[in-house]
Amino acid sequence: MISAYRPGTSPIHRLAAGPKMAALAIAGTGLFFVTGLIGTAAALSVSIALYLVARLTLRDLWSVLRPLLIVMIILVSAHAWLNGWAAAFAMGMRLGALVLLAGLVTLTTPSSAIMAAIETGLQPLVRLGVDVEKISLALSLALRFLPLIASVGAEVREAQRARGLDGSLVALAVPLLVRTLKMGEDIADAIDARGFGSARK
Amino acid sequence: MIRVSGVSHRFGEREVLKPFSLELVERRIAVIGANGSGKSTFVRLINGLLVPTTGSVLVDGLDTKRDGKEVRGKVGFVFQNPDNQIVYPVVEEDLAFGLKNRKLPKDEIARRVEAGLARFGLSHLAKEQTHRLSGGEKQMVAIAGVTILEPQIIIFDEPTTLLDLRNKRRVARTISELDEMAIVVTHDLDLVADFDRALVFDEGGLVFDGNPFDAIRHYEGLMG
Numbered sequence: 001m002i003s004a005y006r007p008g009t010s011p012i013h014r015l016a017a018g019p020k021m022a023a024l025a026i027a028g029t030g031l032f033f034v035t036g037l038i039g040t041a042a043a044l045s046v047s048i049a050l051y052l053v054a055r056l057t058l059r060d061l062w063s064v065l066r067p068l069l070i071v072m073i074i075l076v077s078a079h080a081w082l083n084g085w086a087a088a089f090a091m092g093m094r095l096g097a098l099v100l101l102a103g104l105v106t107l108t109t110p111s112s113a114i115m116a117a118i119e120t121g122l123q124p125l126v127r128l129g130v131d132v133e134k135i136s137l138a139l140s141l142a143l144r145f146l147p148l149i150a151s152v153g154a155e156v157r158e159a160q161r162a163r164g165l166d167g168s169l170v171a172l173a174v175p176l177l178v179r180t181l182k183m184g185e186d187i188a189d190a191i192d193a194r195g196f197g198s199a200r201k
Numbered sequence: 202m203i204r205v206s207g208v209s210h211r212f213g214e215r216e217v218l219k220p221f222s223l224e225l226v227e228r229r230i231a232v233i234g235a236n237g238s239g240k241s242t243f244v245r246l247i248n249g250l251l252v253p254t255t256g257s258v259l260v261d262g263l264d265t266k267r268d269g270k271e272v273r274g275k276v277g278f279v280f281q282n283p284d285n286q287i288v289y290p291v292v293e294e295d296l297a298f299g300l301k302n303r304k305l306p307k308d309e310i311a312r313r314v315e316a317g318l319a320r321f322g323l324s325h326l327a328k329e330q331t332h333r334l335s336g337g338e339k340q341m342v343a344i345a346g347v348t349i350l351e352p353q354i355i356i357f358d359e360p361t362t363l364l365d366l367r368n369k370r371r372v373a374r375t376i377s378e379l380d381e382m383a384i385v386v387t388h389d390l391d392l393v394a395d396f397d398r399a400l401v402f403d404e405g406g407l408v409f410d411g412n413p414f415d416a417i418r419h420y421e422g423l424m425g
Binding site: 005007110111112137140141143144147148151183186187189190191192193194195196 | 245248250270273274277278280282284285286287288289290291294297298299302303328331332346347350
């Protein structure tokens with residue numbers, strides 16, 4: 001989901017985030033009732049066809065599948081060993097269809113729209129005292145800062161390698177933790193400075 | 202106007218700012234000093250991110266101790282590292298963040314985001330992922346995210362420290378063109394040479410208050 005959004009004007013891009021996420025939930029549940037090679041192949045084909053409708057590229061499709069490929073291969077192999085190849089292929093195609101549909105939502109929906117839809121969906125919880133605004137901000141911060149923490153990690157690893165400390169978990173974890181905590185402090189200041197929660201006073 | 206009266210600040214037992222008083226009304230004010238001199242603490246007291254241990258800071262009559270949120274509405278803050286200031290993963294979403302906090306209507310937010318992007322030449326980056334921007338672009342997004350809230354005063358805490366020469370000049374030009382009052386904490390003495398007033402901090406004390414030329418000479422003298 002991080003950095004996934006591809007701007008566009010296709011009919012799928014124009015659909016509101018809420019209905020798209022609801023459709024994903026329904027399709028995801030429905031997929032588990034689709035059995036057999038023909039049914040799951042049809043589901044996978046529809047998922048791929050939706051990428052064409054959204055005017056996304058093969059590269060986009062690959063970027064969605066690639067991170068989960070190893071997990072999928074392991075699952076399909078295990079399933080084949082336990083239940084035979086036909087059932088394993090059906091399960092693999094079902095899982096592929098589900099991953100592609102989830103990817104389609106994140107590729108065609110700005111993260112802000114997804115956050116807004118989640119915020120709207122969680123509104124009933126406000127009555128129970130849940131601070132929906134905070135949940136939404138936390139999700140946005142996770143999306144924003146995961147790549148940043150990853151790049152800080154790469155920086156620290158490089159520095160430690162230069163000192164001959166590659167392979168040392170402590171040498172990586174301690175500076176990364178210290179920098180992340182310091183970053184957290186600065187981010188909290190920045191959020192305060194930009195008036196988060198100011199309208200609620 | 203900013204009125205600082207008998208202000209000091211302590212972190213636990215450590216006094217990081219010794220008591221001082223002043224009034225700030227100029228359009229461009231520089232705050233210079235060595236690392237740990239108290240200059241960043243001073244500017245954080247102005248927008249209520251920190252509150253003074255003794256004394257008071259008033260911004261247009263609002264006390265930072267009592268009216269912190271209102272003060273932060275008047276005083277914007279641009280941090281040294283834009284990576285720690287940009288909170289949303291897409292440029293236009295980040296610009297909208299402060300406006301959403303003020304519960305402005307959606308069309309008003311969209312209009313102001315568009316104007317803010319255009320003002321700083323960022324329109325072509327509206328949909329860009331913030332972590333993919335260059336350092337200079339990130340700093341411009343951070344500045345746009347603050348000015349879009351229309352503060353009367355903007356504090357810049359070492360805004361050029363992490364930038365290359367071209368982006369330093371870009372940020373310097375942007376600051377000089379702002380209509381708002383700007384208070385700039387910096388080690389970059391060229392940046393503030395034509396400012397209206399300069400404050401020099403050393404070891405937690407305000408040791409010079411005057412024009413930038415004399416302030417820079419004083420600071421260089423302190424640094425040996």
